[in-house]
Amino acid sequence: TGMFTYDPGFTSTASCESQITYIDGDEGVLLYRGYPIEQLAEHGDFLETCYLLLYGELPTLAQKQDFDYRVTRHTMVHEQMTRFFQGFRRDAHPMAVMVGSVGALSAFYHDSTDISDPQQRMIASMRLIAKIPTLAAMAYKYSIGQPFVYPKNSLDYTSNFLHMAFSVPCEEYVPNPVLSRALDRIFILHADHEQNASTSTVRLAGSSGANPFACIAAGVACLWGPAHGGANEAALKMLEEIGTVDRIPHFVAKAKDKNDPFRLMGFGHRVYKNYDPRAKIMQRTTHEVLSELGIKDDPLLEVALELERIALHDEYFIEKKLYPNIDFYSGITLKALGFPTSMFTVLFALARTVGWIAQWKEMVEDPSQKIGRPRQLYTGSPQRDYVPVEQR
Numbered sequence: 601t602g603m604f605t606y607d608p609g610f611t612s613t614a615s616c617e618s619q620i621t622y623i624d625g626d627e628g629v630l631l632y633r634g635y636p637i638e639q640l641a642e643h644g645d646f647l648e649t650c651y652l653l654l655y656g657e658l659p660t661l662a663q664k665q666d667f668d669y670r671v672t673r674h675t676m677v678h679e680q681m682t683r684f685f686q687g688f689r690r691d692a693h694p695m696a697v698m699v700g701s702v703g704a705l706s707a708f709y710h711d712s713t714d715i716s717d718p719q720q721r722m723i724a725s726m727r728l729i730a731k732i733p734t735l736a737a738m739a740y741k742y743s744i745g746q747p748f749v750y751p752k753n754s755l756d757y758t759s760n761f762l763h764m765a766f767s768v769p770c771e772e773y774v775p776n777p778v779l780s781r782a783l784d785r786i787f788i789l790h791a792d793h794e795q796n797a798s799t800s801t802v803r804l805a806g807s808s809g810a811n812p813f814a815c816i817a818a819g820v821a822c823l824w825g826p827a828h829g830g831a832n833e834a835a836l837k838m839l840e841e842i843g844t845v846d847r848i849p850h851f852v853a854k855a856k857d858k859n860d861p862f863r864l865m866g867f868g869h870r871v872y873k874n875y876d877p878r879a880k881i882m883q884r885t886t887h888e889v890l891s892e893l894g895i896k897d898d899p900l901l902e903v904a905l906e907l908e909r910i911a912l913h914d915e916y917f918i919e920k921k922l923y924p925n926i927d928f929y930s931g932i933t934l935k936a937l938g939f940p941t942s943m944f945t946v947l948f949a950l951a952r953t954v955g956w957i958a959q960w961k962e963m964v965e966d967p968s969q970k971i972g973r974p975r976q977l978y979t980g981s982p983q984r985d986y987v988p989v990e991q992r
């Protein structure tokens with residue numbers, strides 16, 4: 601039975617051909633459909649990036665306006681969705697609520713079950729991109745006991761999300777354009793990342809022909825883990841635990857200790873072995889947000905900068921090619937924007953939804969794709985005979 605290549609963690613197995621995202625881990629390059637992440641983050645907006653990931657080209661002005669209009673028109677969720685939220689405990693983790701509510705969308709869109717129809721595939725994609733901010737804001741509102749806020753069509757995608765998250769009936773939140781733009785950029789940075797664990801999960805789920813909303817719920821579930829999307833939450837908790845600069849060496853020593861499971865959260869990446877280009881843009885965005893909010897000498901930022909400095913000069917981290925990843929700085933930024941730690945991974949899921957659905961669509965449209973079915977190397981007992989319970 602040694603006929604299969606044993607590749608735990610799929611470190612050397614390509615599971616598909618894809619035209620969406622390119623990563624060169626040694627050079628620190630990330631391209632969406634050929635465009636460098638730096639240029640998209642600097643000049644583009646998130647919905648335009650969604651269009652690019654889905655259709656393969658940047659939209660013309662007319663295409664962009666049409667796409668924005670259509671996504672905006674799909675932002676409401678069925679009113680009955682509120683009942684799903686109310687079924688959860690208030691103290692449920694918002695990611696648990698997201699797994700449930702995104703999965704529940706599949707029950708509302710039976711038409712999407714016909715994935716052979718390109719039109720239906722595009723509508724499902726649009727609905728997901730449009731509704732995920734609404735669900736994310738609802739998960740937040742529910743967790744803090746505030747009423748749900750309906751989307752507002754006059755706002756752009758990210759400002760609308762901020763409105764749904766932070767407005768209350770007695771006072772409307774007026775999105776600050778600098779902060780809105782910063783969050784929009786964070787969404788661009790997270791939009792896709794080729795065959796990471798959650799995207800591979802979505803593809804695997806989708807390879808059986810399952811409903812796309814259910815497939816995205818599978819992606820949300822996978823993203824939740826601290827080794828993946830949960831790292832932004834874990835990274836901020838770690839910075840808070842470290843607390844002050846003088847305690848950094850103790851934690852660095854723990855991270856290096858083979859007998860201690862502790863890792864520096866927000867450090868290291870399976871593919872990036874030089875630097876994570878997203879982390880650079882993220883660090884700049886962090887400074888921008890803090891300065892816009894007039895936050896000077898943020899103690900967490902101070903710890904983060906010093907930790908980064910120490911780790912980048914430490915032999916262990918140099919030798920193992922461990923660099924800050926996107927999640928190292930995103931937590932500080934999201935916290936400054938007003939989000940509690942428990943919402944960080946939800947924001948990652950919001951942004952990654954377009955990558956998941958673009959990859960799902962590409963897979964469904966690729967005639968060479970089959971149902972995903974890895975093999976195994978069996979290491980269990982050889983065949984043996986059943987023994988009645990009284991004789992065991």
Ligand code: CMC
Nearest residue numbers: 827828829831855863864865866867868869870920925927
């Ligand atoms: N702190 C200390 N040591 C580490 C760290 C870390 N953050 N990351 C890896 N190492 C060590 C690890 O112990 C191993 O050492 P050895 O070879 O002596 O056993 C070596 O470096 C290689 O690590 P690995 O776990 O085999 O590498 P991987 O490619 O399987 O894991 C990773 C990649 C991102 C899961 C890992 O670096 C990690 O757990 N980092 C912390 C969590 C994190 O920040 N995740 C966010 C990833 S970026 C956002 C996303 O795409 O989700």
